[in-house]
Amino acid sequence: MHAVAEVRANVGGASPHQITIHSQTPTPGLAHASSLQTNRMDLDQRLVDAAIDQMDRRTRTEAAAVYLNDGSILTSVCLDNLNAAATLCAETGAICQAYTLGASVTASVFVCKWESSSGFSILAPCGICQERLMLWGPDVQVGVADLEAASGWSARTLRELNPFYWGKHFADGDTWPSSAVHAS
Numbered sequence: 001m002h003a004v005a006e007v008r009a010n011v012g013g014a015s016p017h018q019i020t021i022h023s024q025t026p027t028p029g030l031a032h033a034s035s036l037q038t039n040r041m042d043l044d045q046r047l048v049d050a051a052i053d054q055m056d057r058r059t060r061t062e063a064a065a066v067y068l069n070d071g072s073i074l075t076s077v078c079l080d081n082l083n084a085a086a087t088l089c090a091e092t093g094a095i096c097q098a099y100t101l102g103a104s105v106t107a108s109v110f111v112c113k114w115e116s117s118s119g120f121s122i123l124a125p126c127g128i129c130q131e132r133l134m135l136w137g138p139d140v141q142v143g144v145a146d147l148e149a150a151s152g153w154s155a156r157t158l159r160e161l162n163p164f165y166w167g168k169h170f171a172d173g174d175t176w177p178s179s180a181v182h183a184s
């Protein structure tokens, strides 16, 4: 429940936590993403900062943030439960809320910090969250750990992360299954 509540707090106009981005910012590590649309919101430091802010607001060690196609940001945290099978990844709340809003996710980042360190890490989404993000196509960007980058992270598209995505078998005349195919 906490994950969804935090997401709602971030889309409400009166929320101090709402972050709306009106301009695009050059994104480090996107040399591989040549097929980006011009109106999409690229994964950048502001999205990372939004995830970190969310993590700190809830005094958590993990959080996620996503850009929507209108430039707004949703954030969420992991759903905890005594039954590990009932837990949800940090991205899940924001992904579900984006879908509820009828919006498209253009970028997603997951941040975590280790108890023994004051820093944080950016990790690629797990396999299940990759599957969830596939709903919005192969050009959705995700943050990945990148030791060669000065920031320690860079962005990759889902196509780069999973070039042999199984769902391509069900592409309806394109190279990737559409949102309609996912919903069928």
Ligand SMILES: [Zn+2]
Pocket (backbone or CB within 6 Å): 089, 090, 091, 125, 126, 127, 128, 129, 130
């Ligand atoms: Zn996940």
